[in-house]
Amino acid sequence: MSSIEDLDYPQLILQYNSGFLVSKVMFTACELGVFDLLLETGEAMSSDTIAACLGTSSTGMERLLDACVGLKLLAVELTQEGVFYRNTEISNIYLTKSSPKSQYHIIMYYSNSVYLCWHYLTDAVREGRNQYERAFGVSSNDPFGAMYRSEEEMMKFMAGQNSVWSICGRDVLAAFDLSTFTQIYDLGGGGGALAQECVSLYPNSRITIYDLPKVVQVAKKQFIPPEEHRIAFHSGDFFNDSIPEAELYILSKILHDWDDDKCRQLLTKVYTACKPGGGVLLVESLLNEDKSGPLETQLYSMNMLVQTEGKERTSAEYSKLLEAAGFGDIQVKRTGKLYDAVLGRKE
Ligand SMILES: C[S@@+](CC[C@H](N)C(=O)[O-])C[C@H]1O[C@@H](n2cnc3c(N)ncnc32)[C@H](O)[C@@H]1O
Known part of the structure; x- marks a missing residue:
């Protein structure tokens, strides 16, 4: 339901407009191993150290970590020695690979397969059919044939x-x-x-x-x-x-x-x-x-x-x-x- 405030300033629309940016920040932090590294070391780390450990640019990593703080996936500590990041409890439990409740694999499947198919959502609505052909160049007549286009993809899906x-x-x-x-x-x-x-x-x-x-x-x-x-x-x-x-x-x-x-x-x-x-x-x-x-x-x-x-x-x-x-x-x-x-x- 729209309130007067929504009509004056479209908070909801702006939020929806950025929805996929939020997903992509979480996907990327998972894929690069940010949460796994912070769990393994068990202590707060600086952006430069995280970047060096994960082999990324410092500038990209700093921005990724700050966005994760905004999403409450990381917590930040400001000390005299500088700025340090650590996992929040929810990230330790759900975003690290080794946790018994890990959602890492479904997140990776969304990032690497679902996201690419959704790029063609407009075509899917126009045509009323799946988009494997456009997204991956494989026949879309047999959805599981397309999903299991290689053994690696099948394992990731499973x-x-x-x-x-x-x-x-x-x-x-x-x-x-x-x-x-x-x-x-x-x-x-x-x-x-x-x-x-x-x-x-x-x-x-x-x-x-x-x-x-x-x-x-x-x-x-x-x-x-x-x-x-x-x-x-x-x-x-x-x-x-x-x-x-x-x-x-x-x-x-x-x-x-x-x-x-x-x-x-x-x-x-x-x-x-x-x-x-x-x-x-x-x-x-x-x-x-x-x-x-x-x-x-x-x-x-x-x-x-x-x-x-x-x-x-x-x-x-x-x-x-x-x-x-x-x-x-x-x-x-x-x-x-x-x-x-x-x-x-x-x-
Ligand atoms: C969406 S997955 C669900 C997997 C599992 N039941 C679960 O809930 O996590 C659908 C499953 O159906 C299997 N499947 C698809 N077509 C099948 C067929 N013709 N005969 C047997 N299994 C099939 C797939 O290989 C896949 O494991």
Whole structure:
């Protein structure tokens, strides 16, 4: 809502105009390793020392550090010896690579992939399609083919997707009591961070990560510790290959990648495979029913436009897709964080 002050001086518009500058400052400080260095040394450092350690110009580093202070990602101390910078608590926890709650990998994915696709947002809106061709010169007909244009890009995507579950995983898995389901398939389970949360929250569960062969290969080798025997793997294409029988299927951030036809096709296969009395757990960021928000989800939906074939949906839209596939007794839980949970049952 605009107030008189907004009309006199457009604070909000100016803030939005600089929105991407804010993102880019955080991306750059992460990419250069500013927060990692300050965590490692454990003491406040001068701009010149940070620049020397990270191999950057002094003038560029000083400006970057000052902008990070403005964003509350760094704190500054003025002493007789000069100006010294240190991490704020939030940066230590979320922006350093080694922290258990690190968001570093998703930030790097935004900086190196999402940002480039968003450069073509106007084209995406005009054409109603993803922008891989313009951004990376790769065919945009198969979004995951484009996303996984090299093994390095695939690893970065998987690490990025994993990041969010250290801050939201428990909430989506505890939204419903899933302890009665012991045989679980995580369809499109990727790097497996949610599967790891699942076996830690429900120690009696056995979960199989089902994903494309090259994803499974990397998940097995790089992401899931070999001693984690409660997690198994299944290589397959959930549109073209069979889906094995299980009690519960988790589809986390899967349906938002696809249009309604593909979602119905996939959910129907899941319903057919599901044991009677079993269910499906959708983990998605839910739009308000009138699509008035949350803003983060509206922005994610734009991101689905520039990167995939899908969109974010309301809980009523997900319920309709589930019902069309045969699922009933649909329950919705909003977690208040980025991702929510929808549970459907097979009678
Ligand atoms: C947006 S990511 C979500 C990853 C994970 N579920 C999470 O929540 O972090 C979508 C996942 O679906 C997988 N995927 C895409 N198409 C697939 C297909 N046809 N068959 C199996 N998995 C697929 C991708 O490899 C990727 O791991």
